[in-house]
Amino acid sequence: MAPSSSPRRRAEVGSISSGVIVSTRASSGVGASARRVTRSCGVTGPEQAVRATSAAPTRRAGRAGWRDRSIVDGYHGGGYGGSMDRGEFVGFVRSQGWGVVASLGDDGGPQAAFLAVAATDAGELVFDARASSRKVANVARDPRVAVTVGGTDGTTVQCEGVADVPAGADRRRCAAAYAAAFPQFAGSLLDDGIVLLRVTLAWARYGDFRDGRSVMIEVDVTGWGTAGD
Numbered sequence: 001m002a003p004s005s006s007p008r009r010r011a012e013v014g015s016i017s018s019g020v021i022v023s024t025r026a027s028s029g030v031g032a033s034a035r036r037v038t039r040s041c042g043v044t045g046p047e048q049a050v051r052a053t054s055a056a057p058t059r060r061a062g063r064a065g066w067r068d069r070s071i072v073d074g075y076h077g078g079g080y081g082g083s084m085d086r087g088e089f090v091g092f093v094r095s096q097g098w099g100v101v102a103s104l105g106d107d108g109g110p111q112a113a114f115l116a117v118a119a120t121d122a123g124e125l126v127f128d129a130r131a132s133s134r135k136v137a138n139v140a141r142d143p144r145v146a147v148t149v150g151g152t153d154g155t156t157v158q159c160e161g162v163a164d165v166p167a168g169a170d171r172r173r174c175a176a177a178y179a180a181a182f183p184q185f186a187g188s189l190l191d192d193g194i195v196l197l198r199v200t201l202a203w204a205r206y207g208d209f210r211d212g213r214s215v216m217i218e219v220d221v222t223g224w225g226t227a228g229d
Contacts, residue, residue, distance in 0.1 A: 084206050084219045086123045092150070092157060092206070093119035094181055099149035101127060101199075103138035103163070111138060117149055118181035123224035125149075125159065125199040126174045128188060136195050139163040145199055154210035157219070161201040174198050200225040 080088055093099075099117040102110050111134050118126045125147055129135045139145065143162045150156040166174050175196055179186035188194045204219040 080206065080217060082217065084217055086221075086224055089157065089204065089206075089219055090119045090121060090123060092155075093117065093125065096150040096152075096155075097181060099125075099147055101135065102146045103135050104142045104144060105134065105138060106141065111135070116182050116185060117147065118178040120174055120177040120198075122173075123201060123221065124174065125161070125201070126178045126196065127199075128178065128185070128194050128196050131193050131195050133195075135197070136165075139165075139197060147199060154208065156207045156209075158205045158207065159199070159201050160203040161199045163197050163199045165195055166198045170198070171196060 084092070097116060097118075099115060100112050101115050101117070102112040105111045113129075113135060115127045115129070120126060143164060145161060145163045147159045147161070148156055149159070165171075175189050178196065179189065189196060201221040201224055204221050206217045206219060208215040
């Protein structure tokens with residue numbers, strides 16, 4: 001830490017352009033810099049999902065905007081150039097494989113678990129759980145969930161949506177995606193004591209916090225979860 005007598009200057013520049021907030025801070029005393037690019041849509045983060053009192057969340061943000069693409073591209077956009085489409089989302093989830101799923105307990109409090117999480121081509125999230133688990137009971141009572149995938153490499157997707165137990169063709173499709181992602185767990189899908197759960201997204205945000213940067217991209221999930229789309 002620099003001595004208190006050391007000269008220190010801090011400059012902060014903020015600008016808002018079509019929902020993009022950019023701020024830069026520099027401190028000569030420690031020679032450090034940090035940059036932040038964030039998409040602001042006037043809503044709180046998905047970590048507040050477990051406190052929601054309404055039905056399934058409906059907030060979302062389109063990819064329109066990002067007028068200053070040089071700024072976004074300068075921060076690499078997490079490798080997505082300032083937007084993330086369904087194919088990129090699915091690819092990201094499959095590249096990470098693990099996440100935290102939060103559901104609502106019978107007292108309304110959050111209950112979280114670290115799980116293997118797969119993605120279907122339609123953009124749904126899929127995981128399994130014991131039929132006797134809290135997750136299964138929670139979803140049967142209140143299907144709202146929050147899911148965060150990734151984090152170990154500094155990149156994440158935060159999601160909110162509605163969970164259900166797919167049946168028929170939907171279950172076969174979701175089971176195939178899960179088995180492809182985790183062949184070592186494929187046998188559990190034949191166990192009557194294991195339940196396959198699917199999450200249809202209502203909101204998602206990608207974050208890239210590598211190398212001291214903070215890039216957040218709201219993902220437009222409109223229409224996701226339609227088989228064959």
